Amino acid sequence: MRFTPEVLLDLEEQSKIRLSDERREKVASEMEAFLECVDAMKKTDTEGMEPLYHIFPTTNVFREDEVTNTNRREELLENAPDQKDGYFKVPVTLE
């Protein structure tokens, strides 16, 4: 069992997600089943194989450094759950 309660809590912390107690066990067994299926991949012979990141050769693209964006602060803040004086608002973080 790879997804012990400790591993799961650590993953929840990394993911900034908290599972309910009744869900936790179910999720652990589902992830375990998934990893068992993934283990099949370990049998592939990838000796000396370079990991493939991009499918097409990537090259640098240069352009003139021109300003094309405009100040849309008010508009962008409209989607914020909470805002004040043109800033995103969060609870006090430092006393």
Add this chain to the structure above:
Amino acid sequence: MKDENILNMTALEVARAIRSGDITSPQATEAVLSAIEEKDGELNGYIRVFGDRAIARASEVQKQIERGALDYPLAGVPYAIKDNICTEGIPTTCGSKMLENFIPPYSATVVHDLERAGAVSVGKLNLDEFCMGSTSETSFFGPVKNPWDTTRVPGGSSGGAAASVAARMSFYAYGSDTGGSIRQPCSYCGVSGIKPTYGSVSRFGLIAYASSLDQIGPIGRDMLDCAAALNQIIGKDPADQTTIDTVPIDLSAASEFSGKGLRIGVPEDFFAEGIDPEVEAAVRKAVHVFSELGASVTSFRLPIARYAIPTYYIIACAEACSNLSRYDGIKYGYRSQNAKSLSDIYVMSRSEGFGLEVKRRIMLGNYVLSSGFYDAYYKKALQSKALIRKAFDEAFVKYDLILGPTAPSTAPRIGESLSDPLRMYLSDVYTVLPNIVGLPSASIPCGFDRNNMPVGLQMIGPYRSEQTMVGAACLFQRSTAYHLRFPEKRGEDA
């Protein structure tokens, strides 16, 4: 012309009828809106429908067409778009509570392209939450139903898009495909769709799931409609550095494509354990149609296919956990009302805002990327991706196209997959391969099972081979009638 007659036309036929003055764009739009009104209460394919807004847009486009200012091939034809593609000023939810009230301050590049081309949007389509699912059941806005049988799923994640085209609630639609999310719902709903070569279509404004796999593509009633719809959105975009130069598909060449000399490869591995015998029979029959039309058909082995699912899900979850870390409850999206501290905002907003499937994939992604496991999972998956690329490179020396089933079965019943996520993941076995290495791929209807549920034929081609793929698909559709059947006509012989 009666609404019913308009609704039975293909998108290209509607465009021609508008150009010739037989119908107007507002008429076509009203026909689609009444079909949505009539059917979508049950099907739930749309998250948002533009009523008056669509009619106003259609009238404006109609004037431009009459003035001769718009001559794009699909000008004036109503379409719909998946709700993970940003539309300025119009909520874009990605099927999630997290983005329920998100109103993008900008539109995706494809949306601008479509505005320029005179397309008329009738609404935003339902999907699996953040595209994570193969059944369109994980949406915060409720499951989509399959128009052929409403006790079954339409596939996913572009289930709303495929259902809307199949049910005549749109003439064509745009979905996105990360591991089969266009092709598999096309297969389940009996419509056609293309996942283009990676980079052909800009992803700017497409809400990211797995950036190296995601690609926007069209869904239509036949392949010619899909090609016309794809042509509207291709091209290099300064806002997406992964875009490549792409040549539009020549529609008249595609409609005259001859099968003579076409080399087709059929991987026997695609018919291994787990495939429904009726799906296998339909697909083999379809392949036989190609050989009767003059193509050479050869079976071959593609053993790497067995590593497709693990490779895909590791890459997808790894990229997803990074892409979805932006949802912090601060800049936009859902914020928990119970959060007291900054840390609470992150954890509680994400825990309350994301559904279970999304949480599972984020956590799996963090697991495979964590130190100690990175080499065993993520690096191994990228090495496996290199092997998959090599296998396809070798295959495409011998074959112009690879054919096989799109999915191992026809549409399952609602609820079946949710209880067994691993089984749902495994159903993506054929569709994930092209995404992993960025190849173009399509699905077209090729038969029906004993319950009258559609079966899809998947085509995979070399990079930038959309012209050949569409040509071959059009040839198949000129020779068969599976694509002409739709839910109201079920039971009639194709």
